[in-house]
Amino acid sequence: IKNKMEKYELKILNDDFENRTKYKITSDQIITLDNGEGRISIALIENIESKKRFVFKYFDAGVSPEILYIEGKELIFLGIQFEIIKIDLKNNELKSVIKFSSNFFFEFLETKDFIISIFEMGICVFYKNGTIKWYMELPEILIDWEIVGNDIKLTFFDKKISIQSIETGKIKFISNWLKIKNNNPIFDDLEQQILAEKSYMIKQ
Secondary structure (H helix, E strand, C coil), X not given: CCCCCCCEEEEEEECCHHHHHHCCCCHHHEXXXXXXXXXXXXXXXXXXXXXXXXXXXXXXXXXXXXXXXXXXCCEEEEEECCEEEEEECCCCEXXXXXXXXXXXXXXXXXXCXXXXXXXXXXXXXXXXXXXXXXXEECCCCEEEEEEECCEEEEEECCCCEEEEECCCCCEEEECCHHHHHHCCCCCCCHHHHHHXXXXXXXXX
């Protein structure tokens, strides 16, 4: 994360005496996240110049946390385990933006107005101040995602694709959902098909 004023780095460390000594981490700096099981790691977010830091202890299941610094707002978003945490640098406050029960955070994507957070089986879109616009838990594991114009295109483990509006979450297209999901007949008319699949998706 590079910025003329702020340079924050995220380091993932094993939680051991050696690292706590090397990085001068004291117990009173540590915020413990209660989120599952696995080996314990430390996520150290530090400003290279001012040495301002935030230290999180968490169960590491092998999915890397990520930070996103928002220029001009003095905010950092941390995606870690099943959660997104907003770090307000100005007021030194932490707030959870969203937390799923067991849905690993994968990656942040950014548009001019929104931050899109991709989870293993979920998506959450929020404004750059941390206010949620919409979110959705998904019925399948995601394997790929990309911004296409004003939409987000999601590809699922079984190769199905959905396209939905970044701003509203409205589903514009889903490929072959009903046929695979519950053996309902496929409509000849594509528009009818999309409508049927869209309503199924929303009921989920």
